[in-house]
Amino acid sequence: DVKVTQSSRYLVKRTGEKVFLECVQDMDHENMFWYRQDPGLGLRLIYFSYDVKMKEKGDIPEGYSVSREKKERFSLILESASTNQTSMYLCASSFLPGFYNEQFFGPGTRLTVL
Amino acid sequence: AQKITQTQPGMFVQEKEAVTLDCTYDTSDPSYGLFWYKQPSSGEMIFLIYQGSYDQQNATEGRYSLNFQKARKSANLVISASQLGDSAMYFCAMREGRLGMGSQGNLIFGKGTKLSVKP
Numbered sequence: 379d380v381k382v383t384q385s386s387r388y389l390v391k392r393t394g395e396k397v398f399l400e401c402v403q404d405m406d407h408e409n410m411f412w413y414r415q416d417p418g419l420g421l422r423l424i425y426f427s428y429d430v431k432m433k434e435k436g437d438i439p440e441g442y443s444v445s446r447e448k449k450e451r452f453s454l455i456l457e458s459a460s461t462n463q464t465s466m467y468l469c470a471s472s473f474l475p476g477f478y479n480e481q482f483f484g485p486g487t488r489l490t491v492l
Numbered sequence: 493a494q495k496i497t498q499t500q501p502g503m504f505v506q507e508k509e510a511v512t513l514d515c516t517y518d519t520s521d522p523s524y525g526l527f528w529y530k531q532p533s534s535g536e537m538i539f540l541i542y543q544g545s546y547d548q549q550n551a552t553e554g555r556y557s558l559n560f561q562k563a564r565k566s567a568n569l570v571i572s573a574s575q576l577g578d579s580a581m582y583f584c585a586m587r588e589g590r591l592g593m594g595s596q597g598n599l600i601f602g603k604g605t606k607l608s609v610k611p
Binding site for chain 2: 421
């Protein structure tokens with residue numbers, strides 16, 4: 379079974395802190411994604427990566443950066459956390475290419491910024 | 493304009509009955525794929541079913557089926573014989589465009605429908 383794990387299920391940080399969210403997948407997937415999920419807004423893509431050291435902006439990249447130094451690991455970084463970044467963050471991975479290939483999701487990290 | 497529209501923020505269904513969750517999509521690309529995911533209260537997104545734009549038949553996976561009406565651009569999820577464990581958020585998503593030409597397999601999600609199954 380594909381396994382996507384995220385470093386924390388719940389995280390509480392203070393405004394201005396630098397926050398790292400880690401995601402690891404064990405199926406040698408090329409693609410990895412970071413989403414945030416807010417009530418009434420669905421999932422919105424922050425960043426994605428289709429290869430090591432490659433990254434592309436999604437729909438809402440402002441205030442975030444990412445790092446992919448190894449194929450299995452994709453990190454989301456909040457350089458200076460703000461209260462409007464309080465959200466659920468979901469990581470996903472998928473094979474490339476393949477039109478059919480679904481994305482496999484991690485359990486999510488619920489981040490609260492005080 | 494929204495690419496994926498789920499018009500039902502919440503729905504109730506009686507246990508053992510069938511339920512249809514609506515999804516309409518907007519794309520001008522002839523090649524696209526449609527996905528449904530389930531998200532229980534635990535938070536993890538679970539893939540349910542896939543329909544390709546060129547598939548001739550409606551997709552089915554166990555109790556899940558996709559009512560694909562291409563001309564109407566709708567891809568409704570039908571859950572037969574609802575169970576209490578079906579209570580969750582359900583998201584419709586679309587992948588459009590040819591792979592390798594920018595999208596890299598990105599999914600566009602709707603805002604979701606919260607399904608509650610009553611005993």
